[in-house]
Amino acid sequence: QVQLVESGGGVVQPGRSLRLSCAASGFSFTTYGMHWVRQAPGKGLEWVAMFSFNGGTTYYVDSVKGRFTMSRDISKTTLYLQMNNLRAEDSAVYYCAKDTSRCNSGTCYGMDVWGQGTTVTVSS
């Protein structure tokens, strides 16, 4: 079955970096777009970034542009989110999620399968 397993979360000081991983299995990793979505404590969901099926298109929410970078290792079927210059407001549970489509040229149809999430806490 389709499975996404996030890891890499933890407690980090403001200004430092962290890299999240999302191990994917049960589907063709290079056929679907992928997303990172976060949820701050007690808050709703916030979309963070999107990666098209071939990596040709990547979008980020304005608040993380220039600080976060999404990438993948096809051989490991793993998605990454490199987070630099972290701020307190980046504290959240981070979910990776598979899109129902390729997200070709950035046209996506929304997430169908989500991981269990990994928690990032930015605090001094």
Added chain:
Amino acid sequence: ETTLTQSPAFVSATPGDRVSISCTASQDIDDDVNWYRQKPGEAPVFLIQEATTLAPGIPPRFSGSGYGTDFALTISNIESEDAAYYFCLQHDNNPFTFGQGTKLEIK
């Protein structure tokens, strides 16, 4: 950026009731709306895609409607297991945005 406004923020229902949750978009987004359910400490579950299409494995007690700016999720014959938060998502334009959520409590 498209803002999605969900209402009500909280709804209480009795088993067997029917509940509707509204999601209003700040601009026309065709039928590019999905619905999700999330229980505390769990990942969201995909319920409805393209405003009206039931996701695989979701019982037909769940239904979606709407087009353009006004959308709704309706849950019929509510069961105790339906207690959760419900979110709408628009994927019409970047950045993708979610509604702020509706908490469904079962009496």
